[in-house]
Amino acid sequence: MSSNIRLIYSICPFCGAGCGFYLVVRDGVVIGVERIFDHPVSVGVLCPKGAYAWKLIRHPDRLTTPLKRTERGFKPISWREAIRLIADRIKELRRDDPDSMYFLASAKCTNEENYLVQKIARTIAGTNNVDHCARLCHAPTVAALARSLGSAAMTNPMNDVANAKTLFIIGYNPAETHPAIFRFVSEAKKKYAVPIRRLLLSRYAYTPSETEFRMIVADPRKTMTALQSDIHLQHKPGTDSYLLNAMIKIIIDHDLVDKKFVEERTEGYELLVKSLRRFDLEYASRITGVPLKLIEEAAIIYASNKPSTIYYGMGITQHRNGTSLVQALVNLALITGNIGRPGAGICPARGQNNVQGACDMAALPDFFPGYRKINPDTAKTMKELWGLEVPDKRGLFSTEMWNEALVGKIKFLYIMGENPLISEPGYYRIVRALKRIDFVVVQDIFLTENAKYADLILPAALWAEKTGTMTNTERRVQLIEKAVDPPGEAKSDLEILLMLLKELEAPFQYSGPSEVFEEIRRVIPTYKGITYERLKKNRYGIQWPCPSEDHPGTPILHTEKFPTPNGKAKIIPVRPEATVAQTGDYPFILISGRRITHYNTGTMTRRILELLLTEGSSYLYISPEDATQLGLSDEDIVELETPYGREKIPIRITPEVPKGVLFVPNHFIDPPVNAFTGDIIDYESGIPEYKGVPARIIK
Ligand SMILES: Nc1nc2c(c(=O)[nH]1)N[C@H]1C(S)=C(S)[C@@H](COP(=O)(O)OP(=O)(O)OC[C@H]3O[C@@H](n4cnc5c(=O)[nH]c(N)nc54)[C@H](O)[C@@H]3O)O[C@H]1N2
Ligand SMILES: Nc1nc2c(c(=O)[nH]1)N[C@H]1C(S)=C(S)[C@@H](COP(=O)(O)OP(=O)(O)OC[C@H]3O[C@@H](n4cnc5c(=O)[nH]c(N)nc54)[C@H](O)[C@@H]3O)O[C@H]1N2
Ligand code: SF4
Ligand SMILES: [Mo]
Numbered sequence: 001m002s003s004n005i006r007l008i009y010s011i012c013p014f015c016g017a018g019c020g021f022y023l024v025v026r027d028g029v030v031i032g033v034e035r036i037f038d039h040p041v042s043v044g045v046l047c048p049k050g051a052y053a054w055k056l057i058r059h060p061d062r063l064t065t066p067l068k069r070t071e072r073g074f075k076p077i078s079w080r081e082a083i084r085l086i087a088d089r090i091k092e093l094r095r096d097d098p099d100s101m102y103f104l105a106s107a108k109c110t111n112e113e114n115y116l117v118q119k120i121a122r123t124i125a126g127t128n129n130v131d132h133c134a135r136l137c138h139a140p141t142v143a144a145l146a147r148s149l150g151s152a153a154m155t156n157p158m159n160d161v162a163n164a165k166t167l168f169i170i171g172y173n174p175a176e177t178h179p180a181i182f183r184f185v186s187e188a189k190k191k192y193a194v195p196i197r198r199l200l201l202s203r204y205a206y207t208p209s210e211t212e213f214r215m216i217v218a219d220p221r222k223t224m225t226a227l228q229s230d231i232h233l234q235h236k237p238g239t240d241s242y243l244l245n246a247m248i249k250i251i252i253d254h255d256l257v258d259k260k261f262v263e264e265r266t267e268g269y270e271l272l273v274k275s276l277r278r279f280d281l282e283y284a285s286r287i288t289g290v291p292l293k294l295i296e297e298a299a300i301i302y303a304s305n306k307p308s309t310i311y312y313g314m315g316i317t318q319h320r321n322g323t324s325l326v327q328a329l330v331n332l333a334l335i336t337g338n339i340g341r342p343g344a345g346i347c348p349a350r351g352q353n354n355v356q357g358a359c360d361m362a363a364l365p366d367f368f369p370g371y372r373k374i375n376p377d378t379a380k381t382m383k384e385l386w387g388l389e390v391p392d393k394r395g396l397f398s399t400e401m402w403n404e405a406l407v408g409k410i411k412f413l414y415i416m417g418e419n420p421l422i423s424e425p426g427y428y429r430i431v432r433a434l435k436r437i438d439f440v441v442v443q444d445i446f447l448t449e450n451a452k453y454a455d456l457i458l459p460a461a462l463w464a465e466k467t468g469t470m471t472n473t474e475r476r477v478q479l480i481e482k483a484v485d486p487p488g489e490a491k492s493d494l495e496i497l498l499m500l501l502k503e504l505e506a507p508f509q510y511s512g513p514s515e516v517f518e519e520i521r522r523v524i525p526t527y528k529g530i531t532y533e534r535l536k537k538n539r540y541g542i543q544w545p546c547p548s549e550d551h552p553g554t555p556i557l558h559t560e561k562f563p564t565p566n567g568k569a570k571i572i573p574v575r576p577e578a579t580v581a582q583t584g585d586y587p588f589i590l591i592s593g594r595r596i597t598h599y600n601t602g603t604m605t606r607r608i609l610e611l612l613l614t615e616g617s618s619y620l621y622i623s624p625e626d627a628t629q630l631g632l633s634d635e636d637i638v639e640l641e642t643p644y645g646r647e648k649i650p651i652r653i654t655p656e657v658p659k660g661v662l663f664v665p666n667h668f669i670d671p672p673v674n675a676f677t678g679d680i681i682d683y684e685s686g687i688p689e690y691k692g693v694p695a696r697i698i699k
Contacts, residue, residue: 018472064488105363106417107352110468128395140322156345163343171315258337307343365395397686586694
């Protein structure tokens with residue numbers, strides 16, 4: 001390599017797996033990526049999104065200057081003017097009506113940036129109204145795991161899949177959404193694979209022995225993940241509480257409960273047993289559409305072919321009972337003792353590159369940093385730590401905020417690195433809400449759909465252009481350092497926030513990201529032992545909790561006791577409830593979700609030609625049976641109607657979806673998928689009901 005080429009360590013800006021790679025920089029320009037073979041996550045492989053992420057860096061669509069809305073469109077303004085406009089609004093509203101301000105932080109940004117946003121909201125603006133896309137994603141995980149296990153994170157690292165004998169994957173399609181995690185699954189399968197000769201020699205259908213690796217997948221669709229499973233529980237969307245309670249009852253009835261673990265490390269088991277006394281397994285089988293024998297087989301394997309690990313995703317959380325469903329999974333893991341050792345864990349696979357970190361930093365309206373649930377006591381703790389007053393009542397969930405905005409109660413919305421117009425539920429409602437809010441700031445790398453409704457647009461630097469830490473789904477904190485300069489006048493989110501702090505004459509100021517991180521270490525106990533110096537030496541990161549500078553980090557949580565007040569985990573019974581029903585008016589159930597080459601609202605992946613070539617637009621996926629019955633063929637354009645909206649969309653016929661179920665990817669804007677969703681949310685966590693909307697097709 002010639003001497004003007006540098007390799008700079010970086011992490012993928014897309015999913016929460018946190019794959020590492022080198023950016024290849026020549027003369028200040030990124031010209032590609034180099035794989036890292038000993039990186040614990042990527043192990044020398046990148047999925048298509050990671051491999052092409054670098055193409056965003058010099059993309060011609062990048063925002064390069066602050067823009068202000070005028071009567072004749074957006075007009076470039078100076079940073080000074082832009083920052084003053086924001087500061088003036090904040091100063092004005094904090095006097096009169098702090099809770100009319102709202103801050104959306106970003107799981108795309110660093111820990112330091114998220115920490116600063118929430119601190120500004122709480123101490124300067126004087127409101128706990130701060131949230132980010134975790135609300136639309138793993139908010140039920142944060143609520144349920146923090147309550148019952150004392151810690152809202154994946155318990156085991158992803159390579160630990162190799163230690164599991166049974167892997168139970170529910171409502172999660174890692175083959176497309178976390179290819180890096182799925183690689184460990186494929187490895188585990190290979191390791192335990194039945195020698196093909198034995199298969200050929202067995203005269204009858206082969207029955208695996210008790211000690212072999214088994215993969216159970218529960219998903220209404222025949223996903224790429226489900227195709228690899230030993231048992232596929234293809235239940236109806238919205239019936240998971242029946243499925244999981246049935247598994248629990250079967251485990252209790254078959255005396256497969258780990259009594260020692262339940263006795264020593266949990267509380268509430270008796271209530272669970274009582275709650276299921278009259279639970280009807282036959283009925284559960286009917287309502288889920290899964291044969292009872294198959295549910296039985298899955299339950300017995302999970303409880304006896306141990307250690308077993310659970311992985312779950314949006315098929316569990318994005319329901320009106322999302323928090324209960326996560327609790328049901330916790331119950332399943334606890335009664336079988338499948339937690340706190342290698343191969344045994346409960347793993348909420350976090351979506352965005354830094355959504356774990358954004359939650360740890362408390363870009364959340366109901367927690368202070370360090371998962372301190374907001375109340376007068378924790379507000380006092382924060383006052384001691386920060387030396388500043390903070391409000392002691394929780395703020396609004398982002399999903400609650402829109403309705404408040406519609407009635408004029410939100411006057412200021414600061415959006416750092418999100419595209420809520422496309423991602424939040426109920427597209428038409430969000431359009432109206434955005435129009436109603438007096439002052440909307442959008443800080444992004446591209447002109448998003450949402451930015452078109454902004455009063456002020458700020459050009460942000462992207463990941464390769466800044467320094468800071470990110471925390472992946474297995475709690476691995478990694479440091480990235482600026483590799484190249486941002487385009488035009490774009491600045492890192494941190495620099496923008498620091499300018500705002502100066503303009504606001506805030507009593508706290510920082511010289512840069514490392515100083516913010518020093519404060520994070522002081523405020524958030526699980527980050528205490530992690531320093532920039534250590535992260536520069538340990539490029540591939542340190543897993544929290546890391547209580548001191550000589551502590552190596554913690555790959556597996558809860559090995560001895562749970563971080564709850566009495567050290568025990570809570571088992572809490574979950575009420576069975578089918579959350580969507582097909583009716584005469586709406587004979588279909590619509591679900592939305594992900595495809596491998598695109599990412600969330602698509603602002604990034606729809607700008608990468610290589611990815612667009614594999615998939616360029618939205619389709620309504622429908623089963624061959626339903627298509628035949630409706631006389632539809634591929635590419636026909638239909639109108640899809642739900643109680644919330646009606647839009648034209650082309651169809652694609654696939655056996656991936658079962659009869660009665662429809663699927664739309666959430667990456668495209670024509671039509672926006674959330675034109676079909678509404679404002680039903682889980683009251684405990686505020687997550688919207690994205691999965692499972694009644695629908696009908698009009699030809
Ligand atoms: N390629 C790609 N990767 C991504 C993303 C992306 O946009 N594209 N986004 C990232 C983010 S932010 C996230 S949160 C993760 C999400 O990762 P996943 O959780 O894997 O994402 P989804 O595809 O939304 O949903 C998972 C599965 O839930 C199933 N499902 C639907 N309804 C139900 C139900 O009622 N019960 C059950 N059990 N299952 C159901 C769907 O069929 C789908 O296969 O992916 C991350 N990785
Ligand atoms: N119907 C339906 N809706 C869904 C879902 C679903 O399954 N179905 N899934 C939900 C889930 S799980 C999630 S997580 C949300 C995601 O919702 P969003 O977070 O709104 O979606 P993204 O497309 O990831 O938006 C991230 C934005 O950050 C910008 N960005 C990237 N890097 C930076 C940076 O360094 N600085 C700044 N300032 N900006 C940056 C990108 O350009 C992009 O506009 O969508 C939710 N919406
Ligand atoms: S698996 Fe996730 S982190 Fe790894 S390259 Fe793909 S999108 Fe990036
Ligand atoms: Mo997500």
